[in-house]
Amino acid sequence: MPHVAHCFAAALLLTVCGAESAAGQERAALRPRLEANRLPPALPAHAEAFEFTLPRPPADRTTVAELGAGLHDPATRDACLAGLVRLDLATLRRHAADLPAARLRQLLDDPATDPDAADACGLLFGLADPDAGPAVLSKAILDRAKRGDAAAGCVTGLLLCGGEPAVTWLESLCVRPRCPLGFTLSALNAADVARRDRGFGLEADRLDRFAAALLKSDAAAEAAVDQLAAWRAWSHAPAALSAAADSRDPDALRRRSLQIAAARFALNCAADPDAGSYGRLCRGWLSETAAIDADLVRRAKRIAGR
Incomplete structure (x- = not known):
């Protein structure tokens, strides 16, 4: 019996060791796949607009100079643009001399350039030639607005080189x-990028006032309210709530959407201890509104997950 027990223990030991070895081999085989499929690093704010519109950046070019040189080859142009816009703002500023300003402007102005690629060129041109940037990008923005093309990149480039006067324009x-509306939303998106990245050098209060000015637009008022809420710009609560109450938008559905957005703003503001x-x-507005329009507050709470 002792011999049998000894044999059983030895067999069990071999089985366990074999299982551990197999598990180790499986983990070793799985590791490269996990590493290959790991989530990409977080994009800088200015690159978010191009996350799904430009191709994967080239793996063999990582510096501004290498990526900039690739813009001259049609086969690598869009991938190199993707690599450039995904670099952080500090790196792009530090190596701005390596950005081919003439080539970026050529691609920006050429109607044959893919619209998303041209928009990315606008972002980079604001860094490559900050002196010519305001005039060139202002024209490009107007041309893109007339064609109905997205302009978030060009507007972001203008904010980079134009500063506060660009916001006013x-x-x-x-x-x-x-x-x-598409142009306004592009401008609002660029303002959000500038507000999240101090490298733009724009004051948060000025960008808040830009969004608040859009409360006067029937088409853009709802987006402006949502943006002010996302920025926790609670000092604009009176304007946001008044915009919803005073709206004379002939589009009844859009007017109701604005009212619901204002109620969401109020819910978030009321819940913020720093407001x-x-x-x-x-809180007072919500209480009064619930008494006369309970459905409005109920819908806002449902959308806000409260």
Whole structure:
């Protein structure tokens, strides 16, 4: 019996060791696949607009100089643009002299350039030639707006080189009644990028006021309210709530969407312990609104997950 027990123990030991060895081999085989499929690094804010519109960046070119040189070859152009826009702002600024400004402008102006690639060129041109940037990009932005092309990259490039005057110019366009909604949303997206990245050198309060100015636009007011809420710009609560109450938008569905957006703004503001007097204002507004339009507050709570 002792002999049998000894044999059984030895067999069990071999089985366990074999299982561990097999598991180790499986882990070793699995590791390269996991490493190959790991999530890509987080994109800088200015690159988010191009995450799904430009191809995968080239693996063999990583510096600004290498990627910039690839813009001259049609076969590598778009991939190199993808690599450039995915670099952080500090790196792009530090190596701005390696950005081929003349080639970027050529691609930006050429109607044969893919619209997304041209928009990326606008972003980079603002860094490559900040002196010519405001004039070149202002024209490109207007041309793209007339064609109905996205302009988030060009607008972001303009904010990089144009500073506060660029914000004022964009605001003057976006508040016009006939301004295309797509253009306004591009400008609002660029303002969000600039607000999240201090490298733009723009004051948060100025960008908040830009979004608040869009409350005057029937088409863009809802997006402006949502953006102000995302920025926790609670000091604009009176304007956001008044925009919803005073709207004379002939589109009833859009007017109702604005009211629901204002109620979501109020819910978030009321729940923020740092909102101060604006939180109290929103709590009072919600209480009064629930008494006369319970469906409005109920819908806003459902959308906000409250």
